[in-house]
Amino acid sequence: MDEIGQKLRDARIQKGYTIDDLQQITKIQKRYLIAIEEGNFDALPGDFYVRAFIKQYADTVGLDGDALLTQFQQDIPEPQPQEYAAQSVENKTRATRAEEASPVNRLRRYLPQIAIAAVVVVAVIVIYVIMLVYQSGPKQTIPTDSESVAVSSKRSTSKTPKSSKSSTSSKTSKTSAASSSSKTAEKSSKKSTKKSSKLDISVADANGATQAVTLKNLPKTGNKLTLGATGATAWISVIVNGSTTWQGSLTSGNSQEVTLPDNVTTFQVRSGNATATTIKLNGQSVDISKGTSIVRTITFTADATESEGSQE
Numbered sequence: 001m002d003e004i005g006q007k008l009r010d011a012r013i014q015k016g017y018t019i020d021d022l023q024q025i026t027k028i029q030k031r032y033l034i035a036i037e038e039g040n041f042d043a044l045p046g047d048f049y050v051r052a053f054i055k056q057y058a059d060t061v062g063l064d065g066d067a068l069l070t071q072f073q074q075d076i077p078e079p080q081p082q083e084y085a086a087q088s089v090e091n092k093t094r095a096t097r098a099e100e101a102s103p104v105n106r107l108r109r110y111l112p113q114i115a116i117a118a119v120v121v122v123a124v125i126v127i128y129v130i131m132l133v134y135q136s137g138p139k140q141t142i143p144t145d146s147e148s149v150a151v152s153s154k155r156s157t158s159k160t161p162k163s164s165k166s167s168t169s170s171k172t173s174k175t176s177a178a179s180s181s182s183k184t185a186e187k188s189s190k191k192s193t194k195k196s197s198k199l200d201i202s203v204a205d206a207n208g209a210t211q212a213v214t215l216k217n218l219p220k221t222g223n224k225l226t227l228g229a230t231g232a233t234a235w236i237s238v239i240v241n242g243s244t245t246w247q248g249s250l251t252s253g254n255s256q257e258v259t260l261p262d263n264v265t266t267f268q269v270r271s272g273n274a275t276a277t278t279i280k281l282n283g284q285s286v287d288i289s290k291g292t293s294i295v296r297t298i299t300f301t302a303d304a305t306e307s308e309g310s311q312e
Contacts, residue, residue: 002039004054004072009037011061026056033057039075047077134235134272134295199282206274206291211298213286218302221262226280227269228255235272240264252276265302271295 012022023030032053035043041050054076055065069076200216227236229250237247238258246258255278260267271277274296279286281300288298 002075004068004075005037005039007068008054008057008061008063011058011063012037015061017061022057022060026053026060028053028056041077050077134270135237199284201281201284201286203287203290206288206293206296209293209296211288211291211296213288213298213300214303215281215300216303218265219282223260223264223282225258225260225269226255226283227258228278228280229253229273229276230278232273232276234274234277236277237270239268239270241267265304267300269298269300271298274298 012019017025019030019033022028022033026033032044032049035041036050036053036057041047044050044053051069055069058065058068197217199218202214202216204212204214225238227238227250229236229252231252233249233251235247235249236256238245240261241264245261246256248256250256269277269279272295274288274291274294277288279288279298286298288296
């Protein structure tokens with residue numbers, strides 16, 4: 001074994017490196033490292049590589065590479081100028097760095113992150129578009145004429161009891177028979193009022209993506225909607241006075257109870273899957289099966305005339 005090779009081998013062993021470890025660190029092939037330790041410099045690809053590999057070997061195992069080359073320069077072949085220029089480690093290192101710094105290589109390194117980011121952006125856009133489609137159903141406006149009808153009905157109804165009371169009082173003052181007749185009439189009137197106070201739900205056929213529901217004898221307070229889904233998932237929202245009070249997705253077999261505000265006269269239920277949606281108002285089923293549109297807005301309107309009459 002050559003003296004310089006022995007010195008390098010001893011330094012390697014002292015460092016605790018194997019030939020495989022040194023190959024991994026220096027990137028010099030194992031057979032070249034063995035040739036250096038054995039002093040077989042002819043096995044290396046050229047004279048330049050002899051000096052370059054020895055210096056790199058020495059620096060890795062903790063020796064001064066330049067001092068070692070100077071000490072054993074008579075044993076190490078000198079490279080030719082052209083060979084040095086062609087095989088310079090520094091030149092190759094610069095070429096390698098330039099290749100790694102090229103835009104194409106940088107793009108390849110970040111390609112997985114770019115792909116993941118693109119998938120996330122597309123998913124967010126799809127979800128946003130679906131929500132817009134569900135919430136963009138046509139709003140059904142309530143005719144302003146119904147308000148005037150309700151007011152006039154209230155006025156005419158309010159006048160009737162006054163005349164009835166005056167007539168009753170006059171008859172009562174005249175005869176006791178007329179008084180008993182009036183009481184009987186009042187009792188029968190109260191009975192008929194109680195009978196007619198039951199909530200009546202009338203559902204019209206769906207007109208495209210809209211459907212109207214008319215409510216008679218709707219209580220002023222304590223109204224509750226029970227929303228459900230059957231056979232599939234349904235996205236549903238409840239809108240009162242133009243504001244959404246509840247919205248969410250219901251899976252098949254699940255339900256959601258929504259309490260309506262007091263004195264509500266109109267509200268809407270929007271469904272993204274009307275054929276799978278079930279609706280109950282105060283425990284009574286609302287049959288919305290008279291329609292084929294999947295996305296649908298169901299508008300509930302209380303009958304103002306019936307509501308005022310039941311209140312009195």
